[in-house]
Structure formats: C-alpha cells, structure tokens
Amino acid sequence: MSVNETTAVTPAATTGRRTRAGRILLLGGASEIGQEILKALDAPPGSEVVLAGRDQQRMAELGAGLPHFTVRTVPYDATDLDGHRRLVDELFAEGPIDLVVSAAGLLTPQAELDADPRAAGTLIETNLTGHVTTLLAAVPHLRAQGRGLIVVLSSVAAVRPRRANFVYGAAKAGLDAFARGLADSLHGSGVRVLLVRPGFVIGRMTEGMPPAPAATTPAAVGAAVAAAVRSGASVVWVPRSLGVLSHGLRLLPRPLWRRLKR
Numbered sequence: 001m002s003v004n005e006t007t008a009v010t011p012a013a014t015t016g017r018r019t020r021a022g023r024i025l026l027l028g029g030a031s032e033i034g035q036e037i038l039k040a041l042d043a044p045p046g047s048e049v050v051l052a053g054r055d056q057q058r059m060a061e062l063g064a065g066l067p068h069f070t071v072r073t074v075p076y077d078a079t080d081l082d083g084h085r086r087l088v089d090e091l092f093a094e095g096p097i098d099l100v101v102s103a104a105g106l107l108t109p110q111a112e113l114d115a116d117p118r119a120a121g122t123l124i125e126t127n128l129t130g131h132v133t134t135l136l137a138a139v140p141h142l143r144a145q146g147r148g149l150i151v152v153l154s155s156v157a158a159v160r161p162r163r164a165n166f167v168y169g170a171a172k173a174g175l176d177a178f179a180r181g182l183a184d185s186l187h188g189s190g191v192r193v194l195l196v197r198p199g200f201v202i203g204r205m206t207e208g209m210p211p212a213p214a215a216t217t218p219a220a221v222g223a224a225v226a227a228a229v230r231s232g233a234s235v236v237w238v239p240r241s242l243g244v245l246s247h248g249l250r251l252l253p254r255p256l257w258r259r260l261k262r
C-alpha cells in the first residue's frame with residue numbers, strides 16, 4: 001500500500017461554492033454514504049479529496065462525478081492493520097488534512113457469520129479494528145496541525161445488540177465507544193470528532209433487505225453530516241428522530257427485545 005500508486009482525476013468545472021475543508025481523506029473511498037458526504041460539503045474549487053479503498057477503478061469513476069474536487073485514489077484495505085500507519089504518514093507528509101471520514105464497512109448476514117467465525121473476525125477488523133489503527137495513526141498528525149475533523153460512521157446498531165446482527169452490532173458499539181473516547185481525548189487540541197449514527201440506509205450495503213422503520217438514504221446522511229460539519233455538532237442521528245427512539249430501544253425489556261426478528 002503506497003500513495004505512489006495513485007490515479008489522478010480532474011474534477012468537473014466548479015460553481016464557486018465554499019467550505020472550510022481544503023484536503024479530505026475518505027477511508028472506504030467508494031462508500032455510498034462517504035460519496036454523498038463529499039457531494040454535500042460546500043467544497044471550493046481546488047479542494048482535494050483522497051479516496052482510499054480497495055477498488056481503484058470504481059473510486060476513479062466515482063471521483064469523476066465529484067465536482068469541486070481534485071480527486072486521487074490510493075489503495076487502502078481496512079484489514080491490513082500493519083499498513084495503516086505507513087499510509088497515513090505518507091499522506092500527511094504531503095500536507096495537512098482537514099477532514100478524515102472513516103467510512104469503511106461490511107454488513108455480512110449473521111447466519112453466514114455463525115457458520116464461519118473467521119468471517120466474523122474480518123467483519124470486526126473492517127468495522128472496528130481498522131478504524132482504530134488508521135485513526136490512531138492520524139491523530140498525532142492532526143494534533144500537530146492543531147486543527148481537523150474526524151467523521152466516524154457508527155450506526156443505530158451500536159445502541160443495543162440484536163440477535164439478528166449482533167456481530168455487526170458489537171463492532172459498531174466498539175467503534176462508537178472508541179469515537180466518543182477519542183473525542184474526549186482530543187478536547188482542547190483543535191481537532192474534533194463527529195460521530196454519525198444512521199439507521200437503516202437504503203443502498204448498496206442493504207441491497208435486497210426490506211427497509212426497516214425510519215429508513216433513510218445515503219443522500220440524507222450526506223446532507224445531515226454536512227450540516228453537522230458546519231454547525232460544529234459532535235453527534236448526528238439520521239434521521240434525527242432516531243436519537244429519541246434510541247432511548248426506547250435501550251429500555252425495551254429483554255424478553256421483548258430478544259423476539260425482534262431483525
């Protein structure tokens with residue numbers, strides 16, 4: 001994994017919209033939600049985005065659809081825990097990064113994980129451990145800059161483990177706790193953490209699944225994140241009503257909770 005292995009994409013003409021972010025790193029560069037976050041930000045001409053992910057061709061195609069940005073792609077595998085520090089060091093050596101969006105994620109059906117514990121390990125590495133090793137590698141650089149924003153994609157699944165997807169829920173609960181602790185540890189450094197908790201998002205990750213109540217879309221998540229970036233919020237639920245609903249989810253008696261089919 002090296003930043004030398006990149007693909008440059010020239011962005012389309014810009015319209016002069018404005019943002020505070022000059023250089024952005026999207027981990028999980030082909031993520032639908034990540035792409036919608038980029039589109040929703042008010043990026044001024046000349047902003048750079050580094051799409052870090054597995055499929056360079058797909059990311060280059062998606063990058064061509066991002067107006068206002070100069071786009072590059074770099075290889076990034078969330079499960080390559082040994083490679084994260086080197087990649088991050090190389091990217092920061094090229095210049096400051098204003099916004100890091102940690103969006104890599106995998107949703108494998110629970111039944112498949114029950115039958116293949118190693119696949120469950122991969123899910124945990126992708127949804128939790130890889131975020132930890134990558135973001136902790138970025139933290140010293142961000143502290144040294146004295147500014148920056150880390151956006152972490154948690155989930156409503158972090159609130160309470162459901163039997164229908166408890167390995168995914170465990171990973172998201174761990175990631176959510178990590179992000180909250182990281183936010184506190186960075187307090188006063190000039191670096192901020194924005195924790196995003198979407199509900200069911202109708203898109204590539206949930207393809208073929210019937211939408212859950214209060215389902216949302218990647219575009220709605222992108223818009224909510226962009227608004228939170230501007231407002232300085234530290235947590236955003238999408239849709240917003242999930243924040244209130246989550247209290248109810250926590251309080252539901254366990255015999256009832258256990259009966260939930262999904």
Ligand SMILES: NC(=O)c1ccc[n+]([C@@H]2O[C@H](COP(=O)([O-])OP(=O)(O)OC[C@H]3O[C@@H](n4cnc5c(N)ncnc54)[C@H](OP(=O)(O)O)[C@@H]3O)[C@@H](O)[C@H]2O)c1
Nearest residue numbers: 028030031032033054077078104105153155198200201205
């Ligand atoms: N969709 C939902 O309902 C929902 C709800 C709440 C939270 N979230 C979270 O939001 C984030 C973005 O999800 P999304 O809806 O945008 O789904 P998505 O479009 O499937 O994006 C997930 C991205 O993660 C990447 N990824 C998976 N394994 C990876 C690995 N080992 N190394 C590097 N990248 C890897 C995928 O790469 P490839 O393109 O190579 O497959 C994909 O680009 C995830 O963390 C997800 O858990 C999603």
